[in-house]
Amino acid sequence: MDVKLGQLPNWLAARDYSPAGIVRGCQGGYNRFIKKYIDVKKGGIGGIAMMLTGYVIISYIWNYDHLKHDRWRKYH
Incomplete structure (x- = not known):
């Protein structure tokens, strides 16, 4: 979320678009969601x-x- 609009093409080019990279990206998003909304002290x-x-x-x-x-x- 710290990517500026001018840096977007370079950021997209640096992503891993292999099937394993896409799975790792989805797992990371899922883990961030769980950490932010589910595993909280005051749920x-x-x-x-x-x-x-x-x-x-x-x-x-x-x-x-x-x-x-x-x-x-x-x-x-």
Whole structure:
């Protein structure tokens, strides 16, 4: 998050885009999320609510095609 707009192309070029690099990046993001929102001294419901909201949104996106056809179906 400390990358300035002018440094963005150089920063993107320095990233590891191999499958292993992408997995390490996702694991790092997941670990930062857990450290920031879940493993805190005074925990709240914020981190769990964010994970639940994300799950609901992803489930809706995955099932949108099926839901769209149900909406257009005529019952008579």
